[in-house]
Amino acid sequence: xxxxxxxxxxxxxxxxxxxxxxxxxxxxxxxxxxxxxxxxxxxxxxxxxxxxxxxxxxxxxxxxxxxxxxxxxxxxxxxxxxxxxxxxxxxxxxxxxxxxxxxxxxxxxxxxxxxxxxxxxxxxxxxxxxxxxxxxxxxxxxxxxxxxxxxxxxxxxxxxxxxxxxxxxxxxxxxxxxxxxxxxxxxxxxxxxxxxxxxxxxxxxxxxxxxxxxxxxxxxxxxxxxxxxxxxxxxxxxxxxxxxxxxxxxxxxxxxxxxxxxxxxxxxxxxxxxxxxxxxxxxxxxxxxxxxxxxxxxxxxxxxxxxxxxxxxxxxxxxxxxxxxxxxxxxxxxxxxxxxxxxxxxxxxxxxxxxxxxxxxxxxxxxxxxxxxxxxxxxxxxxxxxxxxxxxxxxxxxxxxxxxxxxxxxxxxxxxxxxxxxxxxxxxxxxxxxxxxxxxxxxxxxxxxxxxxxxxxxxxxxxxxxxxxxxxxxxxxxxxxxxxxxxxxxxxxxxxxxxxxxxxxxxxxxx
Numbered sequence: 001x002x003x004x005x006x007x008x009x010x011x012x013x014x015x016x017x018x019x020x021x022x023x024x025x026x027x028x029x030x031x032x033x034x035x036x037x038x039x040x041x042x043x044x045x046x047x048x049x050x051x052x053x054x055x056x057x058x059x060x061x062x063x064x065x066x067x068x069x070x071x072x073x074x075x076x077x078x079x080x081x082x083x084x085x086x087x088x089x090x091x092x093x094x095x096x097x098x099x100x101x102x103x104x105x106x107x108x109x110x111x112x113x114x115x116x117x118x119x120x121x122x123x124x125x126x127x128x129x130x131x132x133x134x135x136x137x138x139x140x141x142x143x144x145x146x147x148x149x150x151x152x153x154x155x156x157x158x159x160x161x162x163x164x165x166x167x168x169x170x171x172x173x174x175x176x177x178x179x180x181x182x183x184x185x186x187x188x189x190x191x192x193x194x195x196x197x198x199x200x201x202x203x204x205x206x207x208x209x210x211x212x213x214x215x216x217x218x219x220x221x222x223x224x225x226x227x228x229x230x231x232x233x234x235x236x237x238x239x240x241x242x243x244x245x246x247x248x249x250x251x252x253x254x255x256x257x258x259x260x261x262x263x264x265x266x267x268x269x270x271x272x273x274x275x276x277x278x279x280x281x282x283x284x285x286x287x288x289x290x291x292x293x294x295x296x297x298x299x300x301x302x303x304x305x306x307x308x309x310x311x312x313x314x315x316x317x318x319x320x321x322x323x324x325x326x327x328x329x330x331x332x333x334x335x336x337x338x339x340x341x342x343x344x345x346x347x348x349x350x351x352x353x354x355x356x357x358x359x360x361x362x363x364x365x366x367x368x369x370x371x372x373x374x375x376x377x378x379x380x381x382x383x384x385x386x387x388x389x390x391x392x393x394x395x396x397x398x399x400x401x402x403x404x405x406x407x408x409x410x411x412x413x414x415x416x417x418x419x420x421x422x423x424x425x426x427x428x429x430x431x432x433x434x435x436x437x438x439x440x441x442x443x444x445x446x447x448x449x450x451x452x453x454x455x456x457x458x459x460x461x462x463x464x465x466x467x468x469x470x471x472x473x474x475x476x477x478x479x480x481x482x483x484x485x486x487x488x489x490x491x492x493x494x495x496x497x498x499x500x501x502x503x504x505x506x507x508x509x510x511x
């Protein structure tokens with residue numbers, strides 16, 4: 001009986017446990033219904049974190065670099081890449097820049113297209129900018145400080161090519177409208193960086209980021225002259241090789257007002273297209289790092305907290321949205337000899353000659369060996385016949401061949417090496433033996449007197465002038481020839497008798 005009661009009590013206990021368990025289960029399910037909203041909140045937070053962590057930098061962004069040859073395009077991109085020895089190609093070059101997001105610990109590659117400055121390669125434009133990458137492309141226009149007088153032509157040339165190419169693309173009208181609106185928003189929402197404000201300051205710190213205008217602020221109208229030509233593309237004008245400014249000051253006498261005139265002109269150009277402006281120098285490493293950060297800011301939305309820089313003339317930095325005509329007019333105060341509206345090339349004119357150009361014109365052409373030797377032989381032959389004309393190899397008129405003194409003939413060549421005129425040679429009639437007659441005779445044959453062609457050949461003591469042929473040979477009339485031969489024969493006969501007397505005298509002395 002007691003065993004039965006015990007068994008019954010055990011059964012009742014198990015039943016109670018089951019009941020308690022059932023009741024507990026019911027309570028748990030009711031509590032679960034109460035905490036469902038909390039579980040949904042946590043799920044939403046976790047889902048948001050997961051979504052943010054999975055967001056990576058886009059890999060379809062690219063940069064198109066335009067500019068004339070020798071404007072520093074390849075060197076500039078190599079500096080942004082961190083490459084020491086850039087390799088210049090031709091046509092349409094492609095490179096990439098590694099971009100790292102420190103906040104999300106993400107890395108991507110920014111593609112870079114560099115178009116050759118030769119107009120013959122403009123047909124490659126379509127591979128760098130087309131309908132598929134139009135909304136994801138930033139354009140860089142490069143200029144060189146080494147040729148500031150060509151800025152107007154270069155910018156107008158490349159912006160015209162860019163406009164014509166975009167006009168020929170079949171871009172969806174809504175997509176293009178969004179790109180144009182984005183550029184307007186950049187100018188309307190721009191605000192300088194304000195760091196380290198006092199905790200009690202009513203001004204809120206904001207960065208010049210690519211974001212829409214705050215909801216509580218109305219969109220400001222665009223400043224005067226801004227985005228009058230909206231291409232829908234981010235444009236950055238980069239002036240390279242600013243270290244050349246010192247050379248312009250020394251060689252071409254450039255002053256501060258010239259550089260201010262150049263800066264105000266190019267800033268006004270940037271306003272028209274809503275472009276940014278950077279003065280860079282790879283040689284002196286000026287603004288290269290800031291240009292890299294600004295590109296990642298405009299393309300990927302990464303932070304950029306550097307304000308505009310206009311104090312140093314060779315390191316100007318003007319982000320899109322900062323500039324306006326009022327700020328540009330500050331440069332007018334230093335311009336004394338020119339006005340802002342003057343034609344650019346009237347103030348910044350191309351110099352008439354440059355050293356680099358003159359050096360290129362100096363070229364030495366080689367001559368074939370046999371032709372050189374033949375010419376030298378002709379010159380030497382001319383030098384041996386002075387009556388035929390002066391040789392170009394002679395260092396001075398009347399001298400011998402180049403590097404060699406002319407032979408001196410007593411009585412016929414003076415101290416300067418030039419033949420004497422016949423009237424300068426006086427007859428030496430008073431000398432023993434009468435050799436002066438022969439000397440005068442032979443000198444009259446060797447030298448010409450300046451006179452009218454066709455004159456009578458003159459002997460010493462006469463007023464006649466010798467007549468010469470085209471070849472320079474002396475022409476003597478028959479009567480004169482007979483007289484000269486008679487005189488010569490008489491003189492030779494006298495000399496013969498004189499020698500015979502001397503021999504007879506010597507023989508008598510020996511006896």
